[in-house]
Amino acid sequence: MEASLWSGLAIIVSVAVKLTIIVDNPNDPGAFEAYYNSPASKGLLGKIPDIQRVESAKVFPKEDGSPTPAYRTIDVYFSDYATACAALGSPEAGELAGGLAQAATGGVRFLLSDIED
Numbered sequence: 001m002e003a004s005l006w007s008g009l010a011i012i013v014s015v016a017v018k019l020t021i022i023v024d025n026p027n028d029p030g031a032f033e034a035y036y037n038s039p040a041s042k043g044l045l046g047k048i049p050d051i052q053r054v055e056s057a058k059v060f061p062k063e064d065g066s067p068t069p070a071y072r073t074i075d076v077y078f079s080d081y082a083t084a085c086a087a088l089g090s091p092e093a094g095e096l097a098g099g100l101a102q103a104a105t106g107g108v109r110f111l112l113s114d115i116e117d
Contacts, residue, residue: 035103
């Protein structure tokens with residue numbers, strides 16, 4: 001749950017489900033970043049219905065120089081399972097997933113999870 005203050009009132013927003021996209025190490029990180037940060041990609045993400053929040057993170061490089069376990073994660077939050085399933089069945093979600101799969105030449109994994117805390 002997230003809380004934000006507005007005019008002295010606490011508004012509680014319940015976020016129950018998240019899609020985690022795990023982008024494995026691409027062959028060409030620059031090409032992946034160019035796709036991921038493109039207006040077209042960001043535009044598709046913004047058109048997926050009923051998204052409550054999106055977080056994106058880049059995995060830190062390992063200090064010993066060995067490959068990281070993944071390159072980037074993207075977390076997309078929804079209010080509930082049915083809403084997430086409907087949103088992820090949208091044409092925009094399908095197009096974004098296809099583009100990510102092509103750009104993430106090292107592979108991409110999708111996890112739909114129930115948020116417990």
